[in-house]
Amino acid sequence: MPRPREPVPHALRGMPFRYAEGLQAGLGVKALRHERFDRPFRGVRRPVARVEQGPHSSYASYADAVRRSAESFAVLLRRGEAFSHETALILLGCPLRPLVERSAGGDAAPQPVHVTAPWPARARRAAGVRGHVSRRDFEPRGSPAGLPVVPAELALRQAAASLNVVELVVALDHLMLGSGARTPLLPVEPPRAAAGGLPGSRRLRRALQFARTGSESRMETLLRLLLEAHGLAERFDLQVELFDGEGRIGRFDLACREAKLVVEYDGEQHRSSRAQYLKDVRRLDRVRERGYRVLRVHAEDLFLRPLETVRRVAEALGVRTPDAPLRPELLPAP
Template sequence: MPRRVPIPIDLQARAFSISEGLYAGLGESRLRGRDLVRPFHGVRAVGAASGVVARCRSYLPRLRDGQFFSHEIAAFLWGMPRPRRFEAADPLHVSSFVPERAPRTRGVVGHELRPGRAEVVGRSGLPVADAASTWLHLASVLGLDDLVAAGDHLVLDPAVLELDDPRPYLGVDSLRAAADGFRGRGRRLAVEAVSLVRVGAESRPETLLRLLLMRAGLPEPELNFVVEGAGGRFLARVDLAYPEFKVAVEYDGDQHRSDSRQYDHDIARFDRLHDAGWHVVRVRARGLFRFPDETAARVERVLATRGARP
C-alpha cells in the first residue's frame, strides 16, 4: 500500500483551503483523504475543531476580505450571557457590508449589513463586530431581560481584571447612544433595555434577580456592594444590597455547592455579615426561574422587618 503524502507542517496546525493544499504540493486525491476533516466546503484540516473559537478559526480560509463574525457568534466571542449556551455545532454567523454578498455555505448564516452598521475589531484573533453593534443585533432575537443581562456584561468593570482583556468593553453612555441611533430590527427593545442596564452585575442571574425585584415594586438594589466593618475594614462584597436596611440578596449558583473551597468561603462571609447585623436572602435557580413571585415576596418581607415602607 502506498504511503500517504505527509501534510506540510505549516498546514498541520490550522485549517487550510484546497487551493493552499494544492499550492503546497498536495494532490486532489490526497486532499480527499479520509484522514482529513472537512469543516466547511473547500476547507481541510488534520483534526476536528474543538470548541466554538476553534471552529471559527477553521472557517478563516473561507473568510473573504471585509467579512467578519457577527450576531450570535460575536456575542459568544464577547462573552455575553444568553438563555441558551452556544454549542460548537450551532451555525456560525458571518457578515459583510453591502454591496458585498453574504456568505452562503453549510454551517454558516450570512448577513449583509449597511456600511456603518458595525465596526470590525479583533477578538480572540478573529475579526468580530464591535460590542455595541453585536448587542444591537441581539435585540431582534432576545427578550428584554436577557438583552439587559447582555448589556450589563458589556459595561461591567469587574473587581478582578484580566490584563489581556481590558474591561469594561464600553460605557453605559456609549451603549445608550448606540441604541438611540439604531434603526434596525429590535430598536424599541434596545432603547427600553439600555434604560435598565447598570454597572455591577457579574452574571446573568444577578441581572435577572435585580429586574425581578424592581418589577415587583421593590427599591432598586445596589450591585456588588462592599460591606465594611469598624474602621472601614472589608467584610464582604454582596450581589445585591439594600444598605439602609442591611439586607443583602445573594444568588447561589451551583458552583457555590460543588466547589468546597467556595462553599467554605461563603459560610465565613455569611457569618461576618450576620455578625455585622446584615440579613442575607439567598436565592437559588429554583427561586429565580420557577418561583419568582415567592422570591420577590420573601425579599419584601425581610425588608419590611427592617423598616422598609411599601
Template sequence: MQLPEELSSAAFSVRRGRKAGLSTGRLRGPDLVRPFHGVRVIATVDLDLIAVCRAYAERMRPCEVFTHRTAAALHGLPVRGMRPDGEIDVAAIAPKGLPRAHGVRGHRVKADLVSIEEVDGLRVISAIDAWCQLAAELTERTLVVLGDALVRRQGPIATIEALRRAVEGMAGRRGARRLARAFARVRANTDSPQETWLRLDLVDAGLPEPAVNVTIHDATGKQIAIGDLVYLEWRVLVEYDGEQHREDRAQYARDVERLDDLARAGWRVIRFNATHTGPRRILAIARVREALLAAGWAGH
C-alpha cells in the first residue's frame, strides 16, 4: 500500500498512521524506519537534526521541550545538535518524569528557570537558556564562541545586556563560574565562529585583543574596509578568509582592490584560512606578533 501523501515526506506516529488506514503489516514495511518507539518515517527522508526532532515531536509529551545542545543548534548556534552517540536533548518540566526513549538524553528543568519558544514548529528553550545549560559541559572557549554567535553582527539573537542578566541568574548553578569567565570574553558584532576562535588564539598567545569588525578609513576619511580583527593603533589587520572568498570571483576581485587600498593607507594585512591549523597557525600568529612589534607595540 502506498503511503498517503501527508505521511510520505515527514515522520508520523503509529497512531496517526492507523487513522490514515495503515495496517500493522504496512507500519512494519521495509520502506519505513523507526527513529523512536511509536514513530515511523519513510526511509528516503534525510534524518538530519530537524527531521529527528520532528520525529520525536510526534510522541512528545506536552510537558517536554528540546534543551541543551539540541536547542542551541535549532536556534542556529554553531554546535552539534546531536551528541556523539546520536542522542538529542529533551527535558520534562518538573515535576514530570524524565523523557525516556532510545536516542534521547533525558533532562528535567524547572519552569521558572527557562523560557520556552517555538522554532520551526518545535518547542525549545530560548537560545540564551541553552547557552547557560551548556556551561556545565562545554569548555570556556566554546562558550565564548556560542556567546559571540548570540550577539553576532548579522541576525543577532540576543544582546550583551541579556547575556549579562543570564550569567547573573546562573549564580550557584553548575558551570556558573565557567560561564562568567566566558561571558567576559564575548564580543558583539562578530561574523563567524572561525573569527572568534582566531581572536581567542591571538589573545591567548599573549597579543593584545583586536577590535572586532571595525571600519577602517584612509587619510582623507574615506572608508576603505571593515576589518575582521583590527589593531587600529598599529595599523595591523587580521582577516579570516572563509570559503566565499575563494569560490566567489566577484568577492575575490573586491578583496584584491580592498587589499590595495589598505596597503596604500599603510596597513599590514595578515590573512588566515581553514588551512591554518597546528604549526601553520602558530607561525601565522607569530607573523601577527612581528607586525605589531614592527609597528611600535611594546610587546607586553
C-alpha cells in the first residue's frame, strides 16, 4: 500500500511558509518537495490552492495574482522592508492595467513583485523580485491585504517611472476616493511637490492635473479621461445626486445640469444581478422624467469606438466635436 502523505501541520495550512519553518514543524524533505506545495520563491512553500472560476475581470485576476505573490514573499521580508512601486499600488486596491514583461526569449513573463528597503540596507536580489533601496525615510504602512507597503505617495513617485499618465490617474482617483468608513489614502489635493525627485516626475505632475475625487471604478475614470482628451469633461460633475418629487433618484457617474445630460458607464454588475438591473431601470426612468437625457456607455464604446462615443456626448451637449483629441495621452487603452 502507498505510504500516506504527511499531514500539513495546522499552523501552516493554507498559508505560505519558509522551508525552514516546514522542517521545524515536522515536515520531511520529501514532503516539502511534493507537488501539493507550490514554490513561488526560493525557500518558500505554499499549499497548492484550488483556483475558483468566476466572472472576474482581467484587472481583478491580475490583482489576485500580485497579492498571492506578495503574500508568498512576505514571509521573507526583512525588518523595515515593504512592498513598493506598482505592487504597493495594487495591494492598496488601485485597479491598474496588467503589466506584461518579456523574457529573453520574447515570451510573456510574470510581473515581479517590487520590494523597497531603507538605506543603508542592500536591495533584494531574487528571482521574481525587483529590489530597491530608498534614501528617503519611510515607515511601512498596512494595506487592505494585510501586507506592509510603502506610503501611497512614495509608491506613486516610484511607479511613475513605468506607468503612463492614464494609469497614474487611475491610481490617483482610487487613492483619493473616500467612501463609507474608508478615509482617502491621499489628500483630495495631493501636494504637487510629491511629484518631484524620481524618474517619471513629469508624467506624475501631468496626471495630478487630471485626477479627480469621485470616480468609483477604473472604467469610470477611463470614461472621464476619454471626454477629457477631447475637452468635454469640464462640463460634467462626478457622482451627482439628483432628486425629484418622490425624493432622491440616485447618484450618477457624470452629469451636466446645464445641458440636462447624464452619462453612465454600464458595467457587468448591471446584468449579473436582476435586482440591480430593475433598480437601475427605475432610476433611469425617473431621471428621464425630470427631463434629463441619458447616455449609457459600455466597454466597447470606450475601446472599439471612442470617437463615436465622443460625438454622441458632444451632440447631446450641443457643442462641436474636436477634429482630433486635444490631449491624446489621456486616451484609454483596453
